[in-house]
Amino acid sequence: MFENTLEYAKKCDATDPLASFRNNFFIPTNQAGEELVYLCGNSLGLQPKNTSEYIRLELEDWANLGVEGHTEAKHPWLPYHEFLTVSMAKIVGAKPSEVVIMNTLTTNLHLMMVSFYQPSASRYKIVIESDAFPSDKYAVESQLKFHGFDPEDGLILWAPREGEDLCRFEDLQAIMAEQGDEIALLMIGSTNYYSGQSFPLKKIVDLGHDHGCMVGFDLAHGVGNIAPNLHESGADFAVWCTYKYLNSGPGSLGGCFVHERHANNNTLKRFAGWWGHNKQTRFNMRHEFDNIPGAEGWQLSNPPILSMAAIRASLGVFEEAGLSNLREKSIKLTGYLEFLIDKLDDDRIVIITPRNAEERGCQLSIQVLAADKSLHTKLTNAGVISDWREPDVIRVAPVPLYNSFEDVYKFSVRLKEVLQ
Numbered sequence: 258m259f260e261n262t263l264e265y266a267k268k269c270d271a272t273d274p275l276a277s278f279r280n281n282f283f284i285p286t287n288q289a290g291e292e293l294v295y296l297c298g299n300s301l302g303l304q305p306k307n308t309s310e311y312i313r314l315e316l317e318d319w320a321n322l323g324v325e326g327h328t329e330a331k332h333p334w335l336p337y338h339e340f341l342t343v344s345m346a347k348i349v350g351a352k353p354s355e356v357v358i359m360n361t362l363t364t365n366l367h368l369m370m371v372s373f374y375q376p377s378a379s380r381y382k383i384v385i386e387s388d389a390f391p392s393d394k395y396a397v398e399s400q401l402k403f404h405g406f407d408p409e410d411g412l413i414l415w416a417p418r419e420g421e422d423l424c425r426f427e428d429l430q431a432i433m434a435e436q437g438d439e440i441a442l443l444m445i446g447s448t449n450y451y452s453g454q455s456f457p458l459k460k461i462v463d464l465g466h467d468h469g470c471m472v473g474f475d476l477a478h479g480v481g482n483i484a485p486n487l488h489e490s491g492a493d494f495a496v497w498c499t500y501k502y503l504n505s506g507p508g509s510l511g512g513c514f515v516h517e518r519h520a521n522n523n524t525l526k527r528f529a530g531w532w533g534h535n536k537q538t539r540f541n542m543r544h545e546f547d548n549i550p551g552a553e554g555w556q557l558s559n560p561p562i563l564s565m566a567a568i569r570a571s572l573g574v575f576e577e578a579g580l581s582n583l584r585e586k587s588i589k590l591t592g593y594l595e596f597l598i599d600k601l602d603d604d605r606i607v608i609i610t611p612r613n614a615e616e617r618g619c620q621l622s623i624q625v626l627a628a629d630k631s632l633h634t635k636l637t638n639a640g641v642i643s644d645w646r647e648p649d650v651i652r653v654a655p656v657p658l659y660n661s662f663e664d665v666y667k668f669s670v671r672l673k674e675v676l677q
């Protein structure tokens with residue numbers, strides 16, 4: 258159904274109901290002022306044009322009101338995080354009480370493991386996917402050590418088979434069948450950052466729970482990309498960042514999900530701070546810690562409002578575009594990218610991301626056999642912003658909010674040029 262021509266790509270853009278959303282973003286340019294082909298939203302999402310206005314309003318309220326802004330700002334700072342919750346909950350498929358924006362991803366992962374990784378002498382192992390993002394691996398290993406376990410023994414890797422690039426669910430089943438009663442926690446990236454493989458969340462949760470394990474997900478590459486349906490999946494917890502597909506700026510705050518079955522469970526251990534305390538008595542400052550029910554109860558500090566203003570700007574764009582519309586475009590856009598790469602008909606190229614749209618988000622990971630980083634440099638010089646992972650993988654992520662079919666077409670032409 259696709260065609261390998263610029264005219265066809267332009268025709269797709271002309272009939273794309275979401276095409277105008279590109280105008281809501283700043284598209285980076287080269288020195289001559291020409292737009293780059295930006296396919297790196299999996300690493301850092303582009304800036305919505307209204308973000309600076311959202312931040313400026315908070316700076317203005319701070320200038321005019323000082324501390325009174327906590328209650329008197331147009332969007333009062335005391336409950337500011339609450340203005341993000343409903344939109345954020347929709348994006349991850351959760352109830353508002355299950356979601357909070359706070360801290361950053363790795364910090365939230367640790368906080369969640371404090372509560373949901375409660376090892377005993379016989380049940381202490383943690384399973385992660387073998388090519389997990391380094392920060393997740395460091396976090397999990399350090400939790401094992403913190404509780405006195407040796408990661409060599411306590412960390413189980415769910416790995417692709419020899420000669421394969423993707424993880425098979427049946428191999429996770431085999432791990433659980435063998436060691437399920439020694440495993441305390443499954444902590445899996447919903448969408449793997451390297452291969453682009455999206456995992457079946459509900460099946461993983463059911464499998465883990467059948468064996469008495471806690472199950473958590475890292476949605477860094479899933480949020481704003483796939484529909485994780487967290488509540489329905491039954492996951493115990495999840496964490497994510499907002500600077501990749503959620504376009505909220507470098508190092509912006511992270512998000513956290515705690516399933517409602519844990520909302521009132523006061524027996525869970527947790528690291529606490531005053532922002533997790535009952536809002537009615539928080540400022541009495543003398544009370545025993547009385548946690549807010551639900552995800553908000555895990556908050557530690559009063560949050561950075563300027564960063565939250567950027568998140569509010571971005572979530573507004575998602576509300577307007579609609580998540581299911583975005584996903585529909587995403588499947589077509591990435592399908593077109595896949596079609597064009599296949600059309601290159603180059604024996605050196607292997608798409609390692611699953612071919613099935615249900616098992617991936619927008620990213621394709623393209624292995625170029627016998628290539629080195631100079632290929633990536635050439636692509637960059639040709640005006641393509643992509644991401645290189647050693648030893649030989651280019652990751653490209655056409656983002657349905659701001660990338661066009663023309664972007665994808667241009668990428669394929671420039672990739673062909675630099676491969677020659």
Ligand SMILES: *Cc1c(COP(=O)(O)O)cnc(C)c1O
Pocket residue numbers: 361362363364390392393446450475477478498
């Ligand atoms: C981007 C990413 C991170 C980054 O963690 P920060 O704490 O936000 O720096 C961690 N894990 C995964 C899977 C990621 O993709």
